[in-house]
Amino acid sequence: MSATAGYDLWASDYDGFDNPMVALAALAFAQAKLPLEGAAFLDVGCGTGRNLGLARDGGATTLVGIDGSRGMLAQAQARLGEAATLVEADLSGTWPQLPGPAFDIACISLVLEHFPSVAPILAQTATHLKSGGVLFVAEMHADLAAAGTGAHFEKDGKVHRLPSFRHDDAEFAQALAAAGFAPCAIAAWLADDHAALVPKLAKHRGKRVLASFVARKL
Numbered sequence: 001m002s003a004t005a006g007y008d009l010w011a012s013d014y015d016g017f018d019n020p021m022v023a024l025a026a027l028a029f030a031q032a033k034l035p036l037e038g039a040a041f042l043d044v045g046c047g048t049g050r051n052l053g054l055a056r057d058g059g060a061t062t063l064v065g066i067d068g069s070r071g072m073l074a075q076a077q078a079r080l081g082e083a084a085t086l087v088e089a090d091l092s093g094t095w096p097q098l099p100g101p102a103f104d105i106a107c108i109s110l111v112l113e114h115f116p117s118v119a120p121i122l123a124q125t126a127t128h129l130k131s132g133g134v135l136f137v138a139e140m141h142a143d144l145a146a147a148g149t150g151a152h153f154e155k156d157g158k159v160h161r162l163p164s165f166r167h168d169d170a171e172f173a174q175a176l177a178a179a180g181f182a183p184c185a186i187a188a189w190l191a192d193d194h195a196a197l198v199p200k201l202a203k204h205r206g207k208r209v210l211a212s213f214v215a216r217k218l
C-alpha cells in the first residue's frame with residue numbers, strides 16, 4: 001500500500017489516535033518558537049492540518065498545505081475552512097501549484113520517513129521559501145527506525161504498515177547544505193525525557209525517538 005493510500009484509509013481516525021510521535025512533534029513545534037506572527041506558512045505533507053492550525057493560532061496570515069492524500073486533506077479542510085489553501089500533489093515530484101519563493105516558514109512534520117531520500121523534498125521546499133526563511137522539521141529518529149518502528153495503524157482489526165525509511169543526521173546535514181540551508185543543530189528527543197508527559201513513549205525508554213531542527217535558507 002502506498003503511503004498516501006494508507007493515509008486515505010487512516011484519515012478519519014488519525015486525529016483521534018493517541019499517537020506519541022504526534023505528541024512529541026507538537027512539543028518540538030512549540031519549542032521551536034517559530035516567528036509565526038504575520039508569516040506566510042507552508043506545511044509540506046500537511047495531513048489533517050494540525051500544524052496549519054497551530055500556525056494560524058500563532059498569527060500566521062497565509063496558510064498553505066500540500067499533501068497527496070485526499071482523505072487527510074478533507075480533514076484539514078474541515079479543520080481550517082477558508083483560512084488555508086490546500087493543494088493535492090505527490091510530494092515526490094515538483095509542486096508547480098505553489099508560488100515560487102513566497103513563504104517565510106515551511107514545516108515538514110512526520111512526513112520524511114515515507115521517502116527513500118530526504119534530499120529531493122528539502123530541495124523542493126527550499127524553492128518555495130524566501131531567502132532568510134526558516135524550515136522546521138520533525139521526524140522519527142533514525143534510532144527508532146533502526147529498531148523496526150515505522151508509521152502504522154489499525155483499521156477493522158487489521159494492522160497496516162506504511163512505507164518507512166530511516167534518515168540519520170548525516171543525511172539531513174548533506175541534504176540541507178545541498179538545498180541551500182545554513183548548517184543547524186539537530187535535536188534528538190530521548191523517550192525517557194518525555195515519557196511522563198507522553199506515556200506511550202515508555203516502551204521506547206533508552207532510545208532517541210524524534211529528530212527536529214530549524215534551518216535558515218541562505
Ligand SMILES: C[S@@+](CC[C@H](N)C(=O)[O-])C[C@H]1O[C@@H](n2cnc3c(N)ncnc32)[C@H](O)[C@@H]1O
Binds near residue numbers: 049
Ligand atoms: C504522519 S502524516 C503527518 C501529517 C502532519 N504533517 C502532522 O504532523 O500531523 C504524513 C503525511 O504525509 C503525506 N504523504 C506521504 N507521502 C506522500 C507523498 N508521496 N505525496 C504527498 N503526501 C504524502 C500523507 O498523506 C500524510 O498526510
